Amino acid sequence: MMANLFPFDTKNLLPHSGEVLYFDSLFELKKADEYFKILKDDVSWKHEAIWMFGKKVMQPRLTALYGEEGVSYSYSGITMEPVPWSKTLLEIKGKVEELAEARFSHVLLNFYRDGQDSMGWHRDNEASLGPEPLIASVSFGVPRRFQFRNYVDKKEKLQIELGHGSLLLMKGACQDHWEHQIPKSKKVSGERINLTFRLIR
Ligand SMILES: O=C(O)CCC(=O)C(=O)O
Ligand SMILES: [Fe+2]
Numbered sequence: 001m002m003a004n005l006f007p008f009d010t011k012n013l014l015p016h017s018g019e020v021l022y023f024d025s026l027f028e029l030k031k032a033d034e035y036f037k038i039l040k041d042d043v044s045w046k047h048e049a050i051w052m053f054g055k056k057v058m059q060p061r062l063t064a065l066y067g068e069e070g071v072s073y074s075y076s077g078i079t080m081e082p083v084p085w086s087k088t089l090l091e092i093k094g095k096v097e098e099l100a101e102a103r104f105s106h107v108l109l110n111f112y113r114d115g116q117d118s119m120g121w122h123r124d125n126e127a128s129l130g131p132e133p134l135i136a137s138v139s140f141g142v143p144r145r146f147q148f149r150n151y152v153d154k155k156e157k158l159q160i161e162l163g164h165g166s167l168l169l170m171k172g173a174c175q176d177h178w179e180h181q182i183p184k185s186k187k188v189s190g191e192r193i194n195l196t197f198r199l200i201r
Contacts (some may be wrong), residue, residue: 013160018174020148022160023167026095026138032165036140038088039193045111051077060184062115067106071200073124082106090193096136096197104136104197107138110146115188118181124153125175128200131176136197137168142190149179162194 015021019121027035045062065073065080065087073080085093089107097103110119124135139162146168152158170180180195 012026013158014148014174014178015158017150017177019171020174020178021031021104021169021171023099023169024161024163025164025165026099026167029165032140035088035092036164036193039109039195040191041109042062042086042088043109043111044083045109048078050075052128061119062111062113064109064111065106066109067104067200071105073106073108073126073128073198073200076122080108092138092195093197096138099167100134100136100197102134102136104199106198106200108196108198110194110196112141112182112192112194114191115185118184121149121179123175123179124170124196124198129175129198130201132172133170133198135170135175137162137170138195138197139168139192139194140164141165142193144182144188144192145185146180146182148180151177151179162163 010021013022014093025154045064047058047062049056049058065082066085067082069082069084071082073082093107117133124133141164143161143163144161145159147157147159
């Protein structure tokens, strides 16, 4: 059996109804700096519109989708066609798969240019992800607040900070019961890159 490389004392951050595990150092500082620079320069970043409440609006961030050819990914009224894996993204995927003990077919990338870029409340619960999807989220660049709120009781909230070189796993019933977001922040001025690895069928 493969050893579980995830630190054994990592505790679930959710109080109930799903699992969220945070590991602050998937990559050491030098490696994380290197990945940030390569991804910023080499990823085919796009500024795309989505549909929200019947209106077409620009997303407050840049995005990209990489992964297995022939499988597209649809959310918020748009469909993204994946760009084939790059060497760097395959390297990061390998490390994440080892730690998460899982396999991923795609990665959705987000580039937050400053504190005014954000991602609103949502669940990653598209049918193409299957039931109880495992989502592995890797962050590089300035730390940003990541918030959860209970989908039914919207007053039940919690938040953590996602640091440079960190890994966050969302598992089990998490996407059924909890929404998440990256809020805008006046205090943040730097850039951040986030990668969410998914298995899309
Ligand atoms: O930038 C983040 O940490 C969140 C990304 C996210 O929730 C998503 O891509 O679905
Ligand atoms: Fe998400």
